[in-house]
Amino acid sequence: MGCSQAKIEPEALTPDDARIIRETWKMVGREAYGEYGQRLMLRIFQKCPDIKALWQNPRIMNNNATTTADEGDAPNTANRWKMDLRNHGSKFFNSLDDLISVVDKPEELFKMLHDIGIHHKGYEVKSEHIQAIVDGLNHTMEFGLRDKWTDNRQKSFQRLINIIVSRTNRALSGNEK
Numbered sequence: 569m570g571c572s573q574a575k576i577e578p579e580a581l582t583p584d585d586a587r588i589i590r591e592t593w594k595m596v597g598r599e600a601y602g603e604y605g606q607r608l609m610l611r612i613f614q615k616c617p618d619i620k621a622l623w624q625n626p627r628i629m630n631n632n633a634t635t636t637a638d639e640g641d642a643p644n645t646a647n648r649w650k651m652d653l654r655n656h657g658s659k660f661f662n663s664l665d666d667l668i669s670v671v672d673k674p675e676e677l678f679k680m681l682h683d684i685g686i687h688h689k690g691y692e693v694k695s696e697h698i699q700a701i702v703d704g705l706n707h708t709m710e711f712g713l714r715d716k717w718t719d720n721r722q723k724s725f726q727r728l729i730n731i732i733v734s735r736t737n738r739a740l741s742g743n744e745k
Contacts, residue, residue: 581727586672588724593668595713596661605657606650608701608708616700622691660701671728678735685739695737702729 581589596604613620663684670676688698709725710717 581671581724581731583672585724585727588721589668589671589728592709592713592716592721592725593665595716596709598665600712601661601665602654602658604708604712605659605661606654607657607711608660608704609653609657611704611707612700615703616697619697619700622693622697667728667732677731681732681735682739685736688736689740693740695740698733698736698740702726702733705729 667677667680670680685698705725706722706729709722713721
């Protein structure tokens with residue numbers, strides 16, 4: 569079963585979007601990045617199971633994987649897997665933090681997304697894999713912020729995520745137009 573692709577909206581954030589995104593992001597708090605990140609990664613695997621195959625290769629994790637295990641090490645493999653998911657999810661949220669810091673500076677934002685796309689191209693990531701973060705992030709933010717995840721916050725983040733998906737996919741495909 570593959571990933572479904574949602575329609576990408578135009579790449580535009582309003583000043584109000586930028587304000588809402590920053591205010592909302594402060595609610596998350598850096599201490600929650602690991603927890604939110606793990607939830608995000610599990611949701612992505614649930615919605616797009618073919619991504620999990622990319623994670624079977626030990627080069628994926630932190631460039632010095634902890635997911636490789638000998639047969640005798642099997643009891644610890646599940647714990648390592650969870651740690652790797654949490655670590656990568658935390659990296660995602662740290663990257664999102666960096667992106668949000670330049671959300672009102674499109675050229676900087678686009679450059680960062682280009683670099684992320686080029687980096688992930690080396691891992692054989694495909695555009696539909698990047699698209700999987702749309703549902704995953706919305707699910708994670710809704711779970712974490714509960715009643716503070718309002719329609720306005722969701723819509724502003726949706727516009728940002730659409731930009732992330734679109735610009736990262738341009739780098740993955742080599743179509744920088």
